[in-house]
Amino acid sequence: MDDTTILKGQVLSFDGSPFDAPPTEAARIDQAVAISGGRIAALGATDALTRAYPQARIEDRGDRVIMAGFVDAHVHFPQTAMIASWGKRLIDWLNTYTFPEEMRFADADYAAEIAARYLDLTAAHGTTTMCSFATIHPQSVDAFFTEAQRRGQRVVAGKTCMDRNAPEGLRDTPQSAYDDSKALLARWHGVDRIGYAITPRFSPTSTPEQLEAMGALWAEHPDCLMQTHLSEQVDEIAWVKSLYPEARDYLDTYEAHGLLGARGLYGHAIHLEPREQDRLREVGGALVHCPTSNTFIGSGLFDMAGLMAQGQTVGLATDTGGGSSFSMLRTMAAAYEIGQLRGTPLHAAQLLWLATVGSARALHMDGRIGNLQVGHEADLIVLDLASTPAIAQRTAQAKDIWESLFATIMMGDDRAIAETWIAGASR
Numbered sequence: 001m002d003d004t005t006i007l008k009g010q011v012l013s014f015d016g017s018p019f020d021a022p023p024t025e026a027a028r029i030d031q032a033v034a035i036s037g038g039r040i041a042a043l044g045a046t047d048a049l050t051r052a053y054p055q056a057r058i059e060d061r062g063d064r065v066i067m068a069g070f071v072d073a074h075v076h077f078p079q080t081a082m083i084a085s086w087g088k089r090l091i092d093w094l095n096t097y098t099f100p101e102e103m104r105f106a107d108a109d110y111a112a113e114i115a116a117r118y119l120d121l122t123a124a125h126g127t128t129t130m131c132s133f134a135t136i137h138p139q140s141v142d143a144f145f146t147e148a149q150r151r152g153q154r155v156v157a158g159k160t161c162m163d164r165n166a167p168e169g170l171r172d173t174p175q176s177a178y179d180d181s182k183a184l185l186a187r188w189h190g191v192d193r194i195g196y197a198i199t200p201r202f203s204p205t206s207t208p209e210q211l212e213a214m215g216a217l218w219a220e221h222p223d224c225l226m227q228t229h230l231s232e233q234v235d236e237i238a239w240v241k242s243l244y245p246e247a248r249d250y251l252d253t254y255e256a257h258g259l260l261g262a263r264g265l266y267g268h269a270i271h272l273e274p275r276e277q278d279r280l281r282e283v284g285g286a287l288v289h290c291p292t293s294n295t296f297i298g299s300g301l302f303d304m305a306g307l308m309a310q311g312q313t314v315g316l317a318t319d320t321g322g323g324s325s326f327s328m329l330r331t332m333a334a335a336y337e338i339g340q341l342r343g344t345p346l347h348a349a350q351l352l353w354l355a356t357v358g359s360a361r362a363l364h365m366d367g368r369i370g371n372l373q374v375g376h377e378a379d380l381i382v383l384d385l386a387s388t389p390a391i392a393q394r395t396a397q398a399k400d401i402w403e404s405l406f407a408t409i410m411m412g413d414d415r416a417i418a419e420t421w422i423a424g425a426s427r
């Protein structure tokens with residue numbers, strides 16, 4: 001039996017980068033998308049699609065926007081329950097709120113409860129793929145992957161490794177971090193839609209020996225991603241300098257231990273030295289912008305326009321729970337606001353591209369997800385551009401779809417996400 005569904009609406013996809021040309025020229029709007037076997041089968045005019053798939057079920061979403069599900073390139077699912085904790089800078093915030101909460105993930109039942117809660121919340125916000133830090137506990141990785149696998153989601157995660165400057169109960173060792181990560185990777189990497197990321201938290205919470213062990217593991221498994229944090233706060237950079245006196249700069253603490261590469265994801269990357277920018281661009285590692293986190297924890301203003309102009313690979317992310325929202329709409333709004341403070345505001349097409357194609361590229365998954373293209377996995381959302389009275393009255397006088405989309409980016413939340421589809425099925 002033909003399982004094809006034709007979804008009608010304003011189908012938004014990208015056939016280029018809105019950073020390379022006038023932003024809207026990179027986007028296309030089709031009347032319909034055909035979904036078959038969990039993948040995108042075709043895009044085009046409704047007539048053409050109904051002729052090509054005469055048996056298809058047709059679902060009409062009117063003037064709603066149908067686009068790829070959001071891809072969140074840096075999150076900490078274990079921080080779900082302590083999101084929006086008041087008033088601390090990074091190191092205090094970690095010690096006061098984050099580490100005590102992460103301690104609770106020694107309990108596999110709690111880990112399972114939060115993994116399910118996090119994936120419910122993010123699906124409601126239109127996020128279909130994310131790259132997550134777990135905690136140091138292997139059972140927190142199992143909990144997250146088990147729940148994602150049940151939902152058929154494409155996700156990436158890894159056991160967070162820390163062997164110093166963290167409390168008793170949240171420290172591993174170079175050897176146990178290597179062994180546990182290796183076992184998890186063997187169990188999960190490439191199973192269904194799951195990917196493993198080797199995950200040293202950041203240089204201050206790892207000894208050089210642990211970074212070396214993580215680098216060795218990555219060299220053995222170069223198809224895995226590697227995720228960490230880089231140059232988020234000025235105090236943190238000074239701390240790294242004191243812990244690694246030999247290093248040329250923060251990035252060098254990773255580079256010297258085999259942790260700089262094209263499949264590396266470097267969260268925040270705000271206060272970069274020219275040498276660090278050059279090396280990241282040369283190897284093609286991804287910088288992950290976490291704007292709600294950067295304003296919330298008071299970290300600084302990421303230079304999106306400058307870094308994109310350099311040709312860097314950049315993803316967009318919530319950084320739950322340093323970030324103050326599960327919503328990639330709110331995250332795009334914050335990226336826009338940071339751009340404004342730097343004098344370089346981003347266009348709605350650029351924001352939407354970053355939240356989908358850009359993040360998928362950072363994860364090396366842009367051939368599979370993050371865009372509505374033939375053959376891509378059918379992870380998509382249906383956006384209501386009039387989801388609240390305030391947005392509806394703005395949309396009512398929008399000159400074009402970009403004005404409506406921008407109002408939803410700036411003022412929208414989970415109410416704007418009318419539907420979330422994962423692997424071709426509405427959930």
Ligand code: GUN
Pocket residue numbers: 076090094098201202229232293297319322323
């Ligand atoms: N740097 C190291 N760990 C973390 C974390 O959990 N959140 C943020 N925002 N920065 C970090």
Ligand code: ZN
Pocket residue numbers: 074075076229267319322
């Ligand atoms: Zn983070």
